[in-house]
Amino acid sequence: MRLLLILSIVLLIKLPVHTQIIIKNVTVVDVLNKKLLQGHDVLVQDGIITAVSTNIKTPKGTTIIDGTGKYVMPGLVDTHAHFFQSGSIYTRPDIIDLRKHKPYAEEIKWTHEQMENILRRYTYAGITSVVDVGTTLNFLKRRDSFRTKSFAPEIYMAGPLLTTFKSPVYAGLNDDDPFNEIKTIEEARDFIRQQLPFRPDFIKVGYILLGSDKDSAAKANYPLVAAAIDEAHKNNLRVSVHATQLVASQLAVEAGANHLVHGVDDKLIDESYIQLLKNRNVVVTPSLLVHSKYHIVFRHLYHATEDDIHYAHPAPLKTLMELKDLSDTTMVKNYFNLSERNSARVKTADSIRIVNLKRMLDGGVTIALGTDAGNIGSQHVSSYFHELAAIKNSGFDMWQLLQTATINGARAVGKDSEFGSVTKGKKANLILLQKNPLENISNWKSIEWVINKGVAQTPASIRNF
Ligand SMILES: [Zn+2]
The missing domain is CATH 3.20.20.140 (Metal-dependent hydrolases)
Incomplete structure (x- = not known):
């Protein structure tokens, strides 16, 4: 009983579950400034972009995605x-x-x-x-x-x-x-x-x-x-x-x-x-x-x-x-x-x-x-x-x-302060592409990861149909 109580207290303290994802060494497609930002890291915590810069220190317990040679853009x-x-x-x-x-x-x-x-x-x-x-x-x-x-x-x-x-x-x-x-x-x-x-x-x-x-x-x-x-x-x-x-x-x-x-x-x-x-x-x-x-x-x-x-x-x-x-x-x-x-x-x-x-x-x-x-x-x-x-x-x-x-x-929808670009503070609705989206529109389909609502998913894992 006591053990159960301790367990439930521990579980309570741990809630809500925090998710952290970092995309390392990626080219950020900056749609606001029409620029490609090379060699950047993008940190996502609980579904929000909390940092976009070079050499971000990876917090403990973070899922690391290697973005080398890849492009991250807004969903x-x-x-x-x-x-x-x-x-x-x-x-x-x-x-x-x-x-x-x-x-x-x-x-x-x-x-x-x-x-x-x-x-x-x-x-x-x-x-x-x-x-x-x-x-x-x-x-x-x-x-x-x-x-x-x-x-x-x-x-x-x-x-x-x-x-x-x-x-x-x-x-x-x-x-x-x-x-x-x-x-x-x-x-x-x-x-x-x-x-x-x-x-x-x-x-x-x-x-x-x-x-x-x-x-x-x-x-x-x-x-x-x-x-x-x-x-x-x-x-x-x-x-x-x-x-x-x-x-x-x-x-x-x-x-x-x-x-x-x-x-x-x-x-x-x-x-x-x-x-x-x-x-x-x-x-x-x-x-x-x-x-x-x-x-x-x-x-x-x-x-x-x-x-x-x-x-x-x-x-x-x-x-x-x-x-x-x-x-x-x-x-x-x-x-x-x-x-x-x-x-x-x-x-x-x-x-x-x-x-x-x-x-x-x-x-x-x-x-x-x-x-x-x-x-x-x-x-x-x-x-x-x-x-x-x-x-x-x-x-x-x-x-x-x-x-x-x-x-x-x-x-x-009047929500451009909430999403639509790879910007600190915005929702991390992101897609990681294998190919440069500026070269042609078919490259927009070269999706390796979809990061949506704090979860990094491969297209194959979403395709439950
Ligand atoms: Zn209509």
Whole structure:
């Protein structure tokens, strides 16, 4: 009995368990100053970077990782994903209604059951932070259960999307409903208050404009969007806004939006727009590929890439090639119709988006990488590498690309003092690479260790799927 008591006292004194890791003699990829710091040591204690310099004395009981010839950089950030969506053809019944082939309830069940699998895939790929820009309350309720799990990335999550348009297919889903349609200013404020008990990391607003007169639609919806942003800010929550038209994007920023998902794709932006975004410290996540991937899938042209095969969950990926076998694929609606005219419009929008992205980059707007993963054709994890390549092709140099994928991701959620660079005091979300990430983007995949939540893991040990 006495022995038991002594033992439990000893155990109590030893709690909490301290973890210490040191990476010795490594090249630090300093994304803040755009520099490679050679021959450095990085000390990590209880998941926090506590020292970055040369010749750090190794404290007793520290796990030593030899970084000779290797590169340590911040873990990657995807600033635009949706866990309620699987990436399969059945995941957006509002866009293509295939519920008679697979009930939506099964899709909801699948996304929940496979969440750990998907999270492991992110961490495996070195993506240590994922921003879920709009989900269901049932997913938001699960976020904290992954907080201490070293196989899971850090998750920053908004609750259900407040939107100015919602399809009737989502009616009656209760806490599985990803959308709250706002029709009045009171509703805009109420929907946010209803999310507060579940502690969302930020609020997401969809500034959707229906009809051909976009200017009038934008003006009509403005009071709703402005009220939502105001209510979020009153509760110390940042706001991400989906706005693809110049008029909506500009009005959203004027109303106080902190983060824009999707670039403007209807008009070329000008200097005043760039200045507005810079003055308001707005972060933009362009998500260049999500729209064209829908079209590729719907035209039966999707082919799995090497990244898809390596990183994506095989089940939703497989469905992208199955669409042609279903009898009623004519149900693709609205702007996703497959007429030649519409295809041409998609191509034009894609080109406008790319030109606008380069203008924002050159103008000094903060750009963060984000995929919109979960949408049809945009698979979780593998889409990240597709988007990375697309952004690179829009004219980013390697340092700009590294910033877009790391520190700017942290800026998108207002947490750049907490993560996003290999800096003393920040969370040690780190990846150790065998090859120089400045040489090419495939070197970003040469991961030897993922250090996440205080634990050093090999990709193979995370890959429990
Ligand atoms: Zn999205």
